[in-house]
Amino acid sequence: MVEDLRGYLRPQGDGHPLYPGAVVLVARDGKVVVHEAMGQAVKYADASGAELPADQQVPMRPDTIFDLASISKLFTSIVVMQQVEAGQVNLDAPVANYLPEFGSFGKEPITVRQLLTHTSGLPSWMRLWRPYPDRASRIAAVLAVRPSAPPGTTYVYSDLNLITLGVLVERVTGRGLDELVRTGITEPLGMVDTGYNPPADKLYRVAATEFQTDPDRGMVRGSVHDENAWSLGGVAGHAGVFSTASDLAILAQAMMNGGSHAGHRVLEETSVTAMLTDLNEGFPGHAHGLGFELDQRFYMGALASPRTAGHTGFTGTSVVIDLLSRSIAVLTTNRVHPRREWSSVNVARRTVADHVARALDVAPRRGRTAWYAGHADGTTATLTLPVTLREKHTRLGFDLFVDTETADVLTLELSRDGGATWSPLPYVVSSRGRIAHHDGSICGFTGRHWQQAYAEVDESPGQVQIRWRYVTDPLYQGRGVYVDEVRLGDAQGTLVNGEREADRFLADGWSQATR
Structure with a gap:
């Protein structure tokens, strides 16, 4: 597996490597069996692909910190479920009960559950960094968006669902999403390198992402890549979390354990079951629990099954949790460095999952073969x-x-x-x-x-x-x-x-x- 992943560091058919660097971690039954870093965390100087001088490049290391992009949605979903357990949120209540300004243009019936399963009917995306001038106006624009379909009629993967949920938990608790994630997830689980807006003293371990010109940000490193999350101050329900492969594995193990790890519980088992059970049977191909994707062959590869959960991130990250074999596969890359158009890493994600699957024994039923x-x-x-x-x-x-x-x-x-x-x-x-x-x-x-x-x-x-x-x-x-x-x-x-x-x-x- 590691050999194959190193091969993607070389130019592919389009002349570009699949990614400048990567970290892969595989665990089975709570034990790490592979944890390898390869390539460069920082390699390029600009969007043209001009390489930095060798002494200015930064090698990838096992504890490199990555912008997780949409894997951040899992953290928001867990925070929502914690509020459900606390009696602050009802999954089947209209979102407008908690955010009255959301109840417009036919969105009044949309429930919290539908936001978590991407069946709300909200559009997939909208630009926030233009023309809205500040965070308040950007949040207001999300809550006032017109739906693209009636709730419960279609599956549309939408950043707006999770941005809305992030605002919802902040509203009902009176606390920031970053604080809720820190106190409710990362601190109890000992995820020391996970959070929003990495501190300056960890910048040397953060992988660079994209050279952005719209907005004009230059080479992004240590600040969230997603433009909408950046415009919201780096803390949003859909993106903004930074983490390492090791910390992601801790989160995955906690889910596999039914909500706890190393003696610290962050969710009840019933909540974990709901998050890892397909609630989208009416939308074939879009199996989804409350926050987690399920049975997605395009990145879960040979590990995919109705009992396999995970998520991907646009920056080149993924986590796969195979409950049947108690295996975890984490791949973190900086594939958008220096440009998002250069590659998709789905083939690398499948490479990891496929090798893990083939490493699992299928003992002959009778005899030696x-x-x-x-x-x-x-x-x-x-x-x-x-x-x-x-x-x-x-x-x-x-x-x-x-x-x-x-x-x-x-x-x-x-x-x-x-x-x-x-x-x-x-x-x-x-x-x-x-x-x-x-x-x-x-x-x-x-x-x-x-x-x-x-x-x-x-x-x-x-x-x-x-x-x-x-x-x-x-x-x-x-x-x-x-x-x-x-x-x-x-x-x-x-x-x-x-x-x-x-x-x-x-x-x-x-x-x-x-x-």
Whole structure:
């Protein structure tokens, strides 16, 4: 993984590196297993990409402090949930109950919950640093914005949702958002390098972001990159938090632990469950809890599942929390340094997640190995079993592990003409007491555990071929597909024992894997 990430420091197809520098941290069961820094925290002098002299560049280090951009939304969401626990806020109450000026242009029914799940109908963004002259007028403009859709009718990821929530918690508590985050999250959890507007004595550890000309800020370092958050004084509900990979991992571990870490609780378990449970089932592809994104393959890669939570930041940051394996993957980069147009780091985010996923064991169901279909994109892999049937009724049994994206499909097929044509072979899957009937194909997240499958092969005696065909699309991967303990039998007894007769299989793209 680290080797691949270092490769992105070199110029890519467009002539630019993916990022000047990065820090990656991976933890499993509360233990850090990878924590590496690479590249430069400060490399460029201006927007053209002119490099600073070598002695003026600043190397990346494990404790480099990054502008988290939209990962800040998680901190605001946690503060909101703390106020819910304190009885100050009701998730299903109209926002206008707390912010009367919000209740205009049909926004009166919008609830706190809808702001947290991005189903409020508010527009995604609006410019605040122009034409509004000060923080008060900018906040007033956000609260007075016209919705782009009726509440609850669509999913639109919106900075305005979280800016509004930041104002809401400040209003109900009479305290600043920065103070609420500090006293409610970072201090209890010991996140010593996390907060808004980093102090001057930590500037030497802060990664540079973008050279900005509109507004005219020059090379931004130590001040929030997001222009709207900057215009609000660096403290806003949608952006403004700075942190290190280590501190982000602490926050992730606290969520994984149900709201506490190292003896300090910041949320009740019921609140954490609500934050990590999909409340957007009516908007497929936009799974979202109260603040956290869920099951997003584009950056969670092979770790994605309904039980995987996280968030990204525009500056090149991401955190992934895989509850099923108790794994955490944090990637912090300064990809907008010196210009935001240079790159997207989604491929690097997936690189981290995919390597973590592949490091997790899939122990063979029986024996030392299981058949594995590989993890390449845009390929077809086949595992074929030629067999001579002896009876009219033959039963095929096999064990199956399937964790793919929905466009990567495993199909069980049968050929009666030596492989010239194939027909789907329906089968039944038993998974921890649940029975599912398949028309021959299976895909998606099925639980990351072994399942038992069987099919009835009702064919006249003679030669047939049975195969497992795995087809992947050009982008994204899950943990993959494994087949083990293949058994074929009829009234006369065992016809094929796959554990003892592995050489009977014709593998094209499949291999025998030990894990």
